[in-house]
Amino acid sequence: MxxxxxxxxxxxxxxxxxxxxxxxxxxxxxxxxxxxxxxxxxxxxxxxxxxxxxxxxxxxxxxxxxxxxxxxxxxxxxxxxxxxxxxxxxxxxxxxxxxxxxxxxxxxxxxxxxxxxxxxxxxxxxxxxxxxxxxxxxxxxxxxxxxxxxxxxxxxxxxxxxxxxxxxxxxxxxxxxxxxxxxxxxxLEEVKCENLKKVAAEIYERKGYAIVDKNGSVEELSIKTALNSGTIIGSAINGDSKFVILSGSLVERVITHIMDVCPYYKNVTFIVQDSTKIFIDRRSWRAFKGRGIKVKVLHPxxxxxxxxxxxxxxxxxxxxxxxxxxxxxxxxxxxxxxxxxxx
Missing domain, CATH: 3.40.50.300 (P-loop containing nucleotide triphosphate hydrolases)
Incomplete structure (x- = not known):
């Protein structure tokens, strides 16, 4: 064609x-x-x-x-x-x-x-x-x-x-x-759950960050600058966390800092608005996937x-x-x- x-x-x-x-x-x-x-x-x-x-x-x-x-x-x-x-x-x-x-x-x-x-x-x-x-x-x-x-x-x-x-x-x-x-x-795979999509859309509207646990409870994080956002996000993830909703760009530094401070990062799925927000090179992306990082998008x-x-x-x-x-x-x-x- x-x-x-x-x-x-x-x-x-x-x-x-x-x-x-x-x-x-x-x-x-x-x-x-x-x-x-x-x-x-x-x-x-x-x-x-x-x-x-x-x-x-x-x-x-x-x-x-x-x-x-x-x-x-x-x-x-x-x-x-x-x-x-x-x-x-x-x-x-x-x-x-x-x-x-x-x-x-x-x-x-x-x-x-x-x-x-x-x-x-x-x-x-x-x-x-x-x-x-x-x-x-x-x-x-x-x-x-x-x-x-x-x-x-x-x-x-x-x-x-x-x-x-x-x-x-x-x-x-x-x-x-x-x-x-x-x-x-x-x-990247699209988020399928309608309730989760609604929550994520509201978080993105506010340019915020949030963690959603296994029961659907939402905890919004106070992040003023992207400089130390990975450390803040990683410290907030616990054993009950299931999704991490990220506004802005997903970069290598953020993922690295999350893995450095959080033992539960393999249990969560990171959600970005769409994949144009991801700025991670091929080698780092492969390494992150190999270590259990999972990412989905709100809009494919x-x-x-x-x-x-x-x-x-x-x-x-x-x-x-x-x-x-x-x-x-x-x-x-x-x-x-x-x-x-x-x-």
Whole structure:
């Protein structure tokens, strides 16, 4: 099945996440745009970083440009709107600002190249995506910037596409394992108990932390800063504790401190809002799992597909078809697609 067929008409908002710079994310974006044009589907486009410029402002390397047809809805910063070669009708000036000016929603009136830079706050991005849908976009594509995987949150996007590639490592096994790790995090098991989900949602609303015991009793913890949160949480866990609800990010330091002070950590399941809140590398994650750490999510992330880019900007590459098949075997049953081979 083609990548576009996995998206339309099943999902309204889809985020594109790169494992690293030059993983082929913008190439995937352009492929979806072309497929949408062929299928006469109106799309909306925005980005959590800056995309569409000819040269990366940090690395000074050439970047893929973004070409759009008439009717496309875009959300971009004012300064970049002035740089767009496409003619854009302004539909709305939003109250959200970036370093490049206010985020403006517009409709493309004549085809051409565009540059994108949308809001970098999750709540603002969700609102902008909804606005683009209200202006007639059948699908909104959100191009996620490097290290901003929060755009994959199910609170913002219905589904996500993950781009991986040779840029991660010259060793194909490292690329495979790092990608498996990210997919595993995105696909963490969802909390099933409705009462527990309700309690967790209330705790997250207050940006709090809590421990739920075997009888369902809830003890909220007073945590003012993340600096010593692991020690506070670990000290509060006892033999009757069953779940630990964590607001904010789950990082290696927090888990390590919990294990250092708590003999009961294997008896509890840690609950995070969604897996974009987890920042633990592959080796540490494996070590924690091996020592009995269990994590579930309140909101799961739907991974539509993983895309592969066999070429690295440093000049080395993997044989495209072989790399694709290798990743398909490793990630089955998830769809793995090389958009260039698909073309």
């Amino acid at each position: 083609k990548l576009f067929d996995l998206i339309y008409p099943h999902y309204k908002t889809v985020s594109l996440i790169g494992m690293a710079k030059n993983a082929g994310k913008t190439m995937v974006l352009n492929h979806i745009i072309e497929e949408a044009i062929e299928n006469n589907v109106k799309i909306g486009l925005t980005s959590t970083g800056r995309d569409g410029e000819r040269e990366d402002i940090v690395t000074k390397t050439e970047k893929p440009t973004i070409y759009v047809e008439r009717g496309t809805i875009i959300a971009t910063a004012k300064d970049l709107l002035l740089k767009c070669e496409a003619k854009v009708e302004i539909l709305e000036v939003t109250p959200y600002t970036t370093s490049l000016g206010e985020v403006i929603i517009g409709k493309v009136r004549s085809c051409g190249l565009i540059q994108l830079a949308g809001p970098d706050v999750n709540a603002y991005m969700k609102d902008v995506a909804n606005k683009m849908l209200s202006y007639g976009a059948a699908i909104v594509l959100i191009d996620g910037a490097i290290d901003r995987k929060s755009v994959a949150s199910p609170w913002i996007a219905d589904a996500a596409i993950l781009s991986t590639g040779a840029v991660i490592s010259r060793n194909v096994e490292v690329v495979k394992n790092e990608t498996i790790h990210q997919v595993e995090l995105f696909q 992330i739907k991974i539509l597909a993983v895309t592969t880019n066999p070429y690295a900007p440093e000049g080395y590459f993997f044989e495209p078809q072989g790399f694709l098949q290798h990743m398909r075997q490793a990630l089955s049953p998830i769809s793995v697609i090389d958009v260039k081979l698909e073309e």
